[in-house]
Amino acid sequence: MSTPFYVSPQQAMADRAEYARKGIARGRSVVVLQYTDGVVFVAENPSRALHKVSEIYDRIAFAAVGKYNEFENLRIGGVRYADLRGYTYDRDDVTARGLANVYAQTLGGIFSSAAEKPYEVELIVAEVGAGPEDDQIYRLPHDGSIVDEHGSVAIGGNADQISTYLDQRHRDGMTLSEALKLAVESLTRDNNGGERTLTAEQLEVAVLDRTRPQQRKFKRLLGRQLSRLLEDTPTGAAESGATESGAEPEGSSEEGGAASSES
Amino acid sequence: MEANTRSTGRLPAAFLTPGSSSFMDFLASHSPGLLPGNRPLPAVKGAIEIPHGTTIVGASFPGGVVLAGDRRATMGNVIAQRDIEKVFPADEYSAVGIAGTAGLAVEMVKLFQLELEHFEKVEGVQLSLEGKANRLSTMIRGNLGMAMQGLAVVPLFAGWDVDRQKGRIFSYDVTGGRSEEHGFAATGSGSVFARGSLKKLFREDLTESQALTLVVQALYDAADDDSATGGPDLARRIYPIVTVITEEGFRKLTEAECSEIVRAIHERRLQEPDGPRAALL
Numbered sequence: 001m002s003t004p005f006y007v008s009p010q011q012a013m014a015d016r017a018e019y020a021r022k023g024i025a026r027g028r029s030v031v032v033l034q035y036t037d038g039v040v041f042v043a044e045n046p047s048r049a050l051h052k053v054s055e056i057y058d059r060i061a062f063a064a065v066g067k068y069n070e071f072e073n074l075r076i077g078g079v080r081y082a083d084l085r086g087y088t089y090d091r092d093d094v095t096a097r098g099l100a101n102v103y104a105q106t107l108g109g110i111f112s113s114a115a116e117k118p119y120e121v122e123l124i125v126a127e128v129g130a131g132p133e134d135d136q137i138y139r140l141p142h143d144g145s146i147v148d149e150h151g152s153v154a155i156g157g158n159a160d161q162i163s164t165y166l167d168q169r170h171r172d173g174m175t176l177s178e179a180l181k182l183a184v185e186s187l188t189r190d191n192n193g194g195e196r197t198l199t200a201e202q203l204e205v206a207v208l209d210r211t212r213p214q215q216r217k218f219k220r221l222l223g224r225q226l227s228r229l230l231e232d233t234p235t236g237a238a239e240s241g242a243t244e245s246g247a248e249p250e251g252s253s254e255e256g257g258a259a260s261s262e263s
Numbered sequence: 264m265e266a267n268t269r270s271t272g273r274l275p276a277a278f279l280t281p282g283s284s285s286f287m288d289f290l291a292s293h294s295p296g297l298l299p300g301n302r303p304l305p306a307v308k309g310a311i312e313i314p315h316g317t318t319i320v321g322a323s324f325p326g327g328v329v330l331a332g333d334r335r336a337t338m339g340n341v342i343a344q345r346d347i348e349k350v351f352p353a354d355e356y357s358a359v360g361i362a363g364t365a366g367l368a369v370e371m372v373k374l375f376q377l378e379l380e381h382f383e384k385v386e387g388v389q390l391s392l393e394g395k396a397n398r399l400s401t402m403i404r405g406n407l408g409m410a411m412q413g414l415a416v417v418p419l420f421a422g423w424d425v426d427r428q429k430g431r432i433f434s435y436d437v438t439g440g441r442s443e444e445h446g447f448a449a450t451g452s453g454s455v456f457a458r459g460s461l462k463k464l465f466r467e468d469l470t471e472s473q474a475l476t477l478v479v480q481a482l483y484d485a486a487d488d489d490s491a492t493g494g495p496d497l498a499r500r501i502y503p504i505v506t507v508i509t510e511e512g513f514r515k516l517t518e519a520e521c522s523e524i525v526r527a528i529h530e531r532r533l534q535e536p537d538g539p540r541a542a543l544l
Contacts, residue, residue, distance in 0.1 A: 054384070054387075079384050087297070087377055101272065102273070103274075105271060105274075
């Protein structure tokens with residue numbers, strides 16, 4: 001019989017945090033940016049079936065990095081939480097703040113419980129409001145803390161570097177195409193300062209679009225529409241900026257219908 | 264894990280248990296009291312008077328399907344509500360119209376909408392149209408105890424079948440029995456008259472706007488002969504709820520569009536009160 005070694009609480013927590021961080025750092029990053037009409041989520045994800053970005057409720061979406069089974073579990077828990085709350089009270093009573101709180105308690109409980117292994121996940125919960133100033137973005141690290149974010153945020157392997165890059169370049173009132181291109185630029189920068197290229201096939205992109213006529217504001221950008229937004233040349237974007245904002249709701253609802261029929 | 268999930272603000276264990284993609288299954292395991300079928304029923308003698316919704320009609324055309332309902336709810340011989348809405352979108356590609364006990368029907372629709380949305384969010388794909396129709400069947404069957412006491416809910420379900428690329432209509436009975444209707448269907452107290460009207464006016468090659476006129480004609484005829492069905496109320500601007508589902512998804516006609524159809528029909532009926540005549544032979 002060996003006597004267990006004494007481990008100080010500080011050391012135990014530091015070890016758990018280290019373990020979770022390492023797990024998260026192995027994955028590709030996800031970035032979330034505000035733009036004029038809502039919030040755009042961009043993830044590097046070659047899989048069409050395993051999503052990193054998903055819909056939770058009418059105006060709320062979820063993005064995650066880390067271990068798939070763990071964040072998938074949290075996502076389904078979140079959908080159940082939101083649907084049950086909306087069914088019990090009203091659809092307006094489901095808020096990102098409430099959901100973020102529940103996630104924080106859940107992650108925090110798991111992180112500090114000695115009986116469980118800490119979750120190797122980092123989440124973002126975002127809600128689109130009536131105007132850009134009402135948008136909410138919450139980042140939830142593995143240990144159960146909540147960070148209220150504005151403008152842009154990155155999670156995952158290379159998050160620090162990408163965040164710095166985004167902070168310097170993101171501004172209020174970007175169009176979807178501008179925000180999307182900035183997001184992709186930030187994702188293509190890797191650890192050693194080199195650059196890779198990312199094609200539309202390697203990206204998972206979704207938006208919470210406040211101009212969508214439907215109650216559910218979440219929409220995936222797929223195929224042609226995504227390539228078109230990525231290829232918009234800067235001069236063209238400036239020109240078409242005005243026309244695009246007028247024409248977009250019609251086009252997007254149409255493509256939204258097509259997208260949901262495909263998926 | 265179970266021990267520390269109570270009153271800590273954490274998601275309860277049931278929320279994080281992998282399992283069914285059905286919201287109703289989740290409710291059944293987590294908070295069965297919220298499920299409509301799980302309430303104990305007191306014994307009552309005789310009929311109780313509560314609002315009832317009446318006539319729903321549907322018809323398919325080559326590019327989709329239309330579903331419409333009148334606006335009246337009755338309570339015995341009293342008009343309980345003259346602007347009730349009885350046709351709802353179930354999801355992007357289907358709609359449900361309800362006849363029967365209004366309160367229970369509205370709750371059933373709310374749960375049905377949520378059931379479809381929940382599945383779509385969890386699984387990432389929509390249920391097939393057959394799957395949706397079967398789900399509704401299960402819900403009606405769950406209400407059988409109430410139905411036996413006179414609180415029946417009998418919906419009509421219509422949708423665009425994405426796989427077969429056509430509009431389809433399903434009708435139900437109180438036991439949840441489901442049957443697919445070809446061409447047109449009606450349910451509720453005025454359905455007898457509506458069906459007669461639809462039978463004489465329906466053709467396979469209707470355009471979308473003809474199909475819209477057809478269902479409003481049928482509702483007009485139902486209101487003509489059934490006291491529980493409300494006709495278009497031109498003075499109060501209360502028109503039937505008319506919806507259409509095509510490849511592009513669900514669309515509810517605006518008040519202006521409904522008004523246009525209703526007024527055209529009304530104008531013709533001032534000359535021919537019984538409506539259009541079918542050929543005798």
